[in-house]
Amino acid sequence: MREHTTDKSARQTARQTGGVDAYGVQPGVPFQDLSRWATKAPEGEQLISTAYGDKVQKDLAFVEHKPGVHKPDPILVADNVTRRFGGITAVDVDHFEIERHGITALIGPNGAGKTTFFNLMTGFDTPNTGRWTFDGQDMAHMKPERVARMGMVRTFQLTKVMSRLTVLDNMLLGAPVQPGEGMFRSLVPPLWRKQEKANIEKAEALLERFLLIKKKDDYAGSLSGGQRKLLEMARALMRDPKLVMLDEPMAGVNPALKQSLLDHIVSLREEGTTVLFVEHDINMVRHIADWVTVMAEGRIVAEGQPKSVMDDPAVVDAYLGAHADIDLGDDSVLEMTESEEA
Ligand SMILES: Nc1ncnc2c1ncn2[C@@H]1O[C@H](COP(=O)(O)OP(=O)(O)OP(=O)(O)O)[C@@H](O)[C@H]1O
């Protein structure tokens, strides 16, 4: 099993051997041998940050802190995206880019348009104007299933797990729909059995990684709020997404489980997955984001490295609104290492 470590030599080895670290883990090869990831970081240690974290931070260090700024290697590029509901303009984004392989936080007060922006990008809602490309492909008018198949998968602010299905069945619902599944495959049992077996193996490996394996046969309705969040994230990963968009992954999650969620997100980046997440938990943003984008009244109003954006009193006062009273320097919640949520 993989030991998570802060060991610098492991990082160095990773660089010297062309990306394969001392444990044989090659960043960018998604979910090869998931059992390596089944453990969480030992008490008092953090997951190693290897190739992608370092690269992205280096690349972004030269990017100007200006709303709508161009990035060195964007995976998602949105232009002139607007969405109106009656009299209000919920989203009004001139230009926005998300850097590939980075962890980008999207923050802003309630009603800023963050969830609506997620809905538009992933085909769950249709904009009034705008266009956007994902990995170079034009995405306008695509249905959510197609968007997911292309590698952009999101989770929901209010989790959408099926309470009356088991945890494992919820995971299998996240498995990609195979082209031609309807006709040919269904007539050839060995083919779909093989696929189903592969899906179950993958689901179980992910459940193990997200500490839900013991619950796999329980109804999802019996899970705590935090565990549902984990299940939704695990289900999103059934697709091996290139970009995963998490809408408030920490909301309702107890402090002990928060640390493990953070570790999961960081390890996603190390496997080459790009992460965009919406979050009100400022400490989480400071700890794991490579880049922070601030949205208010539908617009992108600030962007930059977490430290400078979050320490900017104008951003704190104007955009974090009700959340501005959070002690921005208090990291204690992230250092709790109690056992995971029961
Ligand atoms: N389906 C809808 N019909 C009408 N108005 C909507 C709809 N969805 C969102 N809105 C409005 O659009 C604005 C942006 O909402 P959105 O949910 O995107 O904000 P948010 O940034 O995700 O907020 P929060 O942090 O509270 O989740 C709000 O004023 C909201 O009331």
Ligand SMILES: [Mg+2]
């Ligand atoms: Mg929202």
